[in-house]
Amino acid sequence: MEHHREAWSGRSVFILAAIGSAVGVGNIWRFPYVAYENGGGAFIIPYLFALLTAGIPFLFLDYALGHKFRGSPPLAFRRLHKRAETIGWWQVGICFVISVYYAVIVAWAIRYFFFSFNETWGDNPSSFFSNEFLHQTDEANVAFDFVPGVAFPLVVVWVLTLAVLIFGVQSGIGSLARLFVPLLIAMFVILVVRALFLQGAGTGLDAFFRPNWSALAHPTVWIAAYAQIFFSLSVAFGIMLTYSSYLGRKADLTHSGLVVAFSNSSFEILAGIGVFATLGYMANISGVAVNEVVSDGIGLAFIAFPAIMSTMPGGPLFGILFFGALVLAGFTSMISITQVVVAAIEDKFDIGRVPAVLGVGGASALISLLFLPTTTGLNILDVLDSFASNIGIVGVALVATVVIAWVLRRLTSLEDHLNSLSSVKLGFSWRLFIGVITPAVLAYMLIDETITRIQEGYEGVPSVIVNTFGWGAQILVIVVAVLLSFTPWRRTHKLDNFEPTKAGTRV
Template sequence: MARERLIRENWGTRLGFILAAIGSAVGLGNIWRFPAVAYDNGGGAFLVPYLVALLTAGIPLLIMEFTIGRRFKGSAPVAFRRLNKNAEFIGWWQVAICIVIAAYYAVIIAWAAMYTYYSIGQTWGDSPDGFLFVDFLGAMNAEGEAVGTFDFGTWVPALTVVLAAIWVLTLLIIGAGVRKGIENTAKVFIPLLVVMFGVLVVQALTLDGATAGLDAFFTPDWSALQDSTVWVSAYGQIFFSLSVGFGIMVTYASYLKRKSDITTSAFTVGFANSSFELLAGIGVFSVLGYMALQAGTPIDEQVSDGVGLAFVAFPTIINTMPYAAGLFGVLFFASLVIAGFTSLVSIVQVPVAAVEDRFGVSRLAGTVFVGGGIALLSIVLFPATNGLWLLDTADGFINRYGIAVAALVSIVSVVWIAWKWAELRQDANRTSTIKVGYLWLGALGLVTPAILGWMLFDNIRATIDNEAGVDQNTLVYGWSVAGGALALGVLMALVLRRREVPALVDEEEVEGEAALTAGKEEIQ
């Protein structure tokens, strides 16, 4: 008896796929991480290793993941299993990484959504620092003492409600499907993000001191190029901003039609992501230049990244804006919401698609049970008063010992162990305008794993060196998160080793069969 075939969607248009992939790549890190990384690593000179990293690691890895997804037509676990039966654990490892990231990533979007509203009247008052940690998050008391590490019992009510609303919207979009949900959302949100952030940058450029900020950002320190850590930082920024290494691009590419151009799409997504990072650097440093002028201090004293930049430094700056302060705040935090939200959708799609493809369940069932489970985990853990500690620790360990290591293992497994590089190159070149050859193999098979290996070694060394000054609860929780993701990946692969993958058929194949049948009937 023939197995029942499961019909998988295709992207409606190539533009829809590219916008969705850009939406995944362009996230919070583009706005709050890249400017500080560039400034700390040579300013304008950093753009040289950054561009080299994009061309020798980012885009080659994108091409590999796009090709794996399209060729093997499945989510990460299915695609890696079809590539090699022993590689399925890589896909499930990536699924576990996405579950961890989605759970805490959503709460940052909820913070930004609430700060979008707070911007209208500058609700944070004269002390954005105190407002964030004491009044908003409840992570500290009025005396500045932090809450208990495992204080899970106290939730921040308003944050919980907003976080729940974000999860409802996320699951509705994923449940609507690839074309009606994810693609249509990307077609609206990505142009909106560019327009909003563009307006913000124009406003920032009109501020007094903006020129000094741009000088600080772009003035090259060419001597920095002799420092190996600057080059590693450039590769690190590329790896962590392109959404490579944890199943997203494999999953998205699995919905491509067979004749889609792989390499051109990879170059488009890579350069679009980097262009937005450069735009973010211009906007952020224009504002920091204004802040330095107002405070009468050097610009380097104003530079920060992450939560400190977004939720402390920028509200402080907004308080001193000469005009349209509320509009500037709304534009900034709404941009964070949109950039983060499109990334969140792509992250959650990975585990939902994995369960849908591997177990043959419907999209509705996968969205409700898998997506709903992640949402419940997120809502229970991260709006609590210790949510910031949980978030910061999970983010640090899953990035250093999850994404980077999974990317390294996937490259070595595909290129050197399974020896699939020639097959993938042929498949990509078959439908692509830009052909890849041995330069691609050298970049993907030698340069990228060497850099990722060095980053892993450097991260382990830094963790060991700093272990004495780190709270033991932090180490236990962090290593549990990173190790647990790998353990889940291996366990799922072992459990499912003898279970066949359901027959998955693309819509275009079904349409082709229908057209062929209709043609035969017409002839008869």
């Protein structure tokens, strides 16, 4: 018999946890810029097309794998087919890499939350971020000069992450999601409402929503939409697969997936409104066009927004809300990323939750603290993030879809499992999206990104850092995934005597 597996107390807790994972810092600082750069209001068409043809179908695939085979990615793929386990470990490895640097972004947001009270960044947020806060250097090699102002909050992030995970799926992750996700939404709604009343907000919203229909003729715009959907929904690298494995045996999977997907997209559009209303204010007081103040990512969050906060009435409160939202969004995503690795180690080596959490978390935290709170940490983080997202996640998603759809030909049985439990039924279109459209788009994305990185490097970052933390890290993940898949399972009954969740009547 299979040992007791942790479970969510109900579907609503699972949905909140899944939303907490999907809604991360990328929703706030990536989507608005991507939409603006790729047709503004017209981008909503390829965005929705990508959501319906790739994002939601892949979310359903993750749910089907996790729920039917009741395991972390390596166990679920091993139960799917004995030679597919490597795919699961590849996903786990990507999550391990992401956890190493994602914790640092949360640590930065915590520091800036407190900086907001008295606008510590002063008159030059750009210089403050790079010099006074991060103490960045342009060294070509990896430096180990530690920055205490980053290291200390990073330790706090890891301690809190491990504490939540030790409490388990329901008492830890579920309880956190029930508190943090509604709080995150409330904080962000207040922030957006405040932004809408800033002078010049209308100009910013006009820049964000004004459609450039000609952009729809460019393939790069459609690829950008697919990329955004994959990166924001937490699909394809084990999170949703792991979370769905803790659902009850008769949960409505497709309805849950639709709630999560559309909640995530709604938050992204809300973020776009808030960000561009604020950028419109910045353009207004600076006497320039909106396109001259637009930025994304780290530059938007830690440079552009602090500069805006310093000029607006009630800037400290705006900063507290903004960075508070970043902390909450980042922390819930951080928990889900680390849980994938913990669950895999629990399953493979049949060890208790506490040693699994401490072992996984200890290793991740050690690597994180060794390389990232340093004077070259920003470059390392940037490279790790770009390669994990654009090479790692895209690569494993491509391999997984091809193997499941064309090598093992298991889409029909997975579809049957979803339909036996769910209120929203799937059909031929789901198999078409997962088996043909999604792999085609992923293949294009992976080939294009690989060629670009080989030819151009990465944004002027020294090649030793790109080769070590970019290509090197992703190759190491695959090598370790292969080795772990050949490591014997501690309890083979998990593989030999397992009965998949059976089709049944939904309750």
